[in-house]
Amino acid sequence: MAGIEHDFVERVAHFGPDKALIGIVAQPAGPFPADRLSVVILNTGTIHRVGHHRMYVALSRRLAQAGLTVLRFDFSGLGDSATHRSKQPLLQSNFADIGSALSWLEKTQGISRCILVGLCSGADHAILYGFSDPRVIGSVLIDPYIPPTARYFVDYASRRLRDVRSWRNFRLHKSKLMRRLVERFSYGLYREKTPQHLAYQGLDARASLEEVYDAAVKASIKLLVICTGRHHAPRQTYREQFINAFSNVCFGGSLRLEFFQDADHTFSSAQSRKDLEDLVVKWCETTKFERSRSKSTSTVDVTDLWIA
Amino acid sequence: MLPLFFGSKQRRLFGVYEPATVRTADVRAALLCGSWGLEYTNAHRTMRLLSKRLAAAGFDTLRFDYFGAGDSGGETTEADLDGWKDDIQTALRELKDMSGATHVAVIGLRLGATLLAETVPRLSAEIQSAVLWDPILSGADYLRALLCPIDNHYGKTSDSAAYAESKAGLASELGGLLVSSAFVRGLADIDLSTYQAPASMRMLAVFTETGLPDSAFSGFFDSGGEVARLQAPSPWKDAAERDEGLPVEVCERILKWLG
Numbered sequence: 114m115a116g117i118e119h120d121f122v123e124r125v126a127h128f129g130p131d132k133a134l135i136g137i138v139a140q141p142a143g144p145f146p147a148d149r150l151s152v153v154i155l156n157t158g159t160i161h162r163v164g165h166h167r168m169y170v171a172l173s174r175r176l177a178q179a180g181l182t183v184l185r186f187d188f189s190g191l192g193d194s195a196t197h198r199s200k201q202p203l204l205q206s207n208f209a210d211i212g213s214a215l216s217w218l219e220k221t222q223g224i225s226r227c228i229l230v231g232l233c234s235g236a237d238h239a240i241l242y243g244f245s246d247p248r249v250i251g252s253v254l255i256d257p258y259i260p261p262t263a264r265y266f267v268d269y270a271s272r273r274l275r276d277v278r279s280w281r282n283f284r285l286h287k288s289k290l291m292r293r294l295v296e297r298f299s300y301g302l303y304r305e306k307t308p309q310h311l312a313y314q315g316l317d318a319r320a321s322l323e324e325v326y327d328a329a330v331k332a333s334i335k336l337l338v339i340c341t342g343r344h345h346a347p348r349q350t351y352r353e354q355f356i357n358a359f360s361n362v363c364f365g366g367s368l369r370l371e372f373f374q375d376a377d378h379t380f381s382s383a384q385s386r387k388d389l390e391d392l393v394v395k396w397c398e399t400t401k402f403e404r405s406r407s408k409s410t411s412t413v414d415v416t417d418l419w420i421a
Numbered sequence: 422m423l424p425l426f427f428g429s430k431q432r433r434l435f436g437v438y439e440p441a442t443v444r445t446a447d448v449r450a451a452l453l454c455g456s457w458g459l460e461y462t463n464a465h466r467t468m469r470l471l472s473k474r475l476a477a478a479g480f481d482t483l484r485f486d487y488f489g490a491g492d493s494g495g496e497t498t499e500a501d502l503d504g505w506k507d508d509i510q511t512a513l514r515e516l517k518d519m520s521g522a523t524h525v526a527v528i529g530l531r532l533g534a535t536l537l538a539e540t541v542p543r544l545s546a547e548i549q550s551a552v553l554w555d556p557i558l559s560g561a562d563y564l565r566a567l568l569c570p571i572d573n574h575y576g577k578t579s580d581s582a583a584y585a586e587s588k589a590g591l592a593s594e595l596g597g598l599l600v601s602s603a604f605v606r607g608l609a610d611i612d613l614s615t616y617q618a619p620a621s622m623r624m625l626a627v628f629t630e631t632g633l634p635d636s637a638f639s640g641f642f643d644s645g646g647e648v649a650r651l652q653a654p655s656p657w658k659d660a661a662e663r664d665e666g667l668p669v670e671v672c673e674r675i676l677k678w679l680g
Contacts, residue, residue, distance in 0.1 A: 123433075123494070125424045135424050137435075137492050161465050163491050166458075166597040170492065192465065193424055193437055381597040 119143055121177035126184060128217035133195035134210055136162060136186025139177035140222070146180040150250075151224040152397065153214050154185035155235035157379075161192030164232075165379035168386050172230070175390045179398055182222055186214055208242050215248045226250045226404070228397060233257075233378065240336075244328040250404040251335040253393055256378055259340070259349045260319040262357045268350035319358065326362045333404050336367055337396045339389065342374040369396060427515045428488075434508055435492035436485030438519055439472045445479040450522035451679070452513055453484035454533030458567075458596040460657035461491060464530055467656035467667055471528070474672050478679075481520035485512045497598045502607030506540045513547060524549040526679055531657055532557055534626075535611055545621040552675050553626045555655070558637060560611030567596045613638065618646030625678050627671055629653045649674055 119141035126136040154169050156162065162185040163170055173183040188207045189197035197206040211229070219225045228251040229239035236257035243249040261269075329336065340349045349355065352372035356364070371392060376385035428434040441449070455461050455468050472482045486493040487508050489500030509527075516525060527548055529537035534556035541551050557563045593599060595608075617640050618624040624646040626638055633650075642648050653668040 123426070123492075125426065125435075127424075159466070160462060163462065163465075165462060167490070167497060171496075193422070193469065195422075379597075383594050383597070383599045 119178050119180055121174055123174075123177075126186065126217065128186075129189075129194075129210060129213035130198065131195070133189065133198075134186055134213060135193040136184050136214070137173070138182065138184045138222075139173040140182040141177055141180050145182075149222075149224045149226070150181050150397065150402070151215075151218045151222065151227045152176050152181050152183045153211065153218070153227055153229050154183065155211070155229065155231040155238050156188050156191050157232045157235045159191055162187050166381060166383075166386065168380055168389070171386065172390050172393060175394050176397060179394050181397060182218065182224055184214055184218060186210075204241075207238055211238065211242050212246065215246060219248065226402065228253065228402075230393070231255065231257075240322075240325055240329065243334055244325060244332050247332075247404060249334060250402040251337070251397075251400065252329070253337045253339070253396070255339045255389070256341055256344075256348060257338065257355075258318070258322070259355050260322070260358045261348075262354055264357065265350050265354055272350065323359050323361050326359050326364070330362060330364055330367045334367065335369075335400050335402055336364070337369045337371070337393065337400075339371045339373060339392070341376040341378055341380070342372060343377040369400075426494075427485075428508070428511050432488050432504075432508070432511075433494035434485055434488060434511060435494075436483050436512060436515065437469075437472070438516075439476040439482045439484075440520075441479045441481050442476050443479050448520055448522040449480045450516050450520040450525040451475045451480040451482045452509070452516050452525055452527045453482060454509055454512075454527065454529040454537055455484065455486070455491075456531035456533050456657050457487070457490060458598055459659070460531050461486075463659060464657040467672075468530065470667055471672050471675070474676060475679075478676050480526070480679075481516070481522065483512055483516040483519070485515075498601050500600060501603045502536065506536055509536060509540050510544065513544065517547070523547075526550045526552070528552040528554065528675060529556070530554045532563075535613060538613055538616055541622065541624075542619045545619050548622055550623040550625070550679060552678070553624065554671065554675075555628055555630055555657075556613060556626065557611055558613045560608045563611065564595075564605070564608055613641075615640045617641060617644035620645065623647075625649060625675070627651060627674060629655055629668065629671060647678070649678075 120143060121139050122142045123137055123139045126138045128134050128136070152173070154162070154164075154173060157164060164185075169185045173185050176183045187194040188210050189195065197209075199206065199209075201209065215227050218227060225248050227248050229243055229249055230253040231237070231239040232255040236254035239252045240254055240257060243252050338355055340352070340355065342350070352370065355370055373385060373388065376382070376389070380386045380389055423438040423440075424435070425438060426433050426435055453468055453472055456464055468484050472484050475482045485508070487500065487505040489495035489497050513525065513527070517523070525548060527537055527541065527550075529535070529552070531554070534553035537551055538553055538556055541548055595605060614637075616638065624641070625648075626641055626646060627649045629651050638648060651670050651674060653670040654666055656668050
């Protein structure tokens, strides 16, 4: 697969219950590679399948040129997909949609090995879903949820203190830093009285996410984690924050971690998107995927994580 | 709802056809022309809403992506405004073929409205009515806004590296997208300040942007075009920059005007 550039074709995909889910599948126009893989690109927040700055169109075409079959689709109720008819909560509905996408690829394209790609909430969906479905062999997680670490707080505070605008806002009583410090202080007082609300503050999320990542690693799912450094409200401030935040997980060779220092959360510059495409295509081409076919034994209940 | 690719092999366009859910005595159809870049992305949900409302009012509708934009074929660098005006005609033909309608209404949002304004005079035999929703009146102002990270809604999501690049090489990167110099020239040439509505069709311009002087688009009004100024969210702006909710008032005004 590596190094060969294919022509590609794009078609509309209808799938799921009542064919209510809409996506675009891109795939090589010529003969398919022997060892076929699919890639499913998930929505970022409420933005439809095209993505910010058309980034998912470009990424899917690059991957199709590399020989992969790529489906980018809209979750129920987003983009052009109809709303889910079931009464399921949003997270379960979205999980069902990912399952439908994988089943459609399996049934119509004969591909049962899939890589999930997501940015922000898309990354969160990918990791929360992936370990439970043996068809998922890898995940590209772009700016997934990463709990803050001690160094994060130091970096964040330091960055804000060096920012002239922060001082101007402080003078105008609009300082984000001050607001966050006050919130953390209030939360510390509040936490002692009401531990049942910890999940809402992300502390349970860390433990649960560690279980999820652990389950993914044990299932031999390969992970490409990409973090950006130019958030307006950064989730991470340094490359190793992901590893520090999930220090109880032994990622070993399952993880490749990349930090795009100069990219913002939506990859606004064309160069950052090209760098992202290059990285993802290369990783898909060169990674040896060997998903364990055994069913996951993890008992982690991911439904509680949605609020966090 | 039927998502489809149409147009030629060299210029494949993506569109979503929404058949009317109620039928009126005569076949009615509406073509929706969206905006571009971040505005297109932000307004996608609103265009879908408008399409559904039109379908519920008896219109077969088609909304589509220009070549080099959205789900359509081509790269952003292949986009040019004259080509997009041809895309409007291609989509119009597709809609007429699919619906069987002989006359259609066309509705454009932002850059889509501007392109429609420039296209409808030569399509007056096929178009019954046209709605221009917050058209871009001055390309120079629009470009200035695209390149200024502080004074406009584009700045919130773009990194400073992108702006540094944009300022240095206007023709290469605009609003976070790589575009051709011809595309930038096309935008720069936009000037609807003296635009006049063609006598052969009904036209409505809807403005929700605040700060627009009453004299703006006066030539359009003087030539028989109708102008509506509404207080409503601007769906093409970033969520953080606009009022909450969908511009239901605008959709209702358009439906009422189309009759």
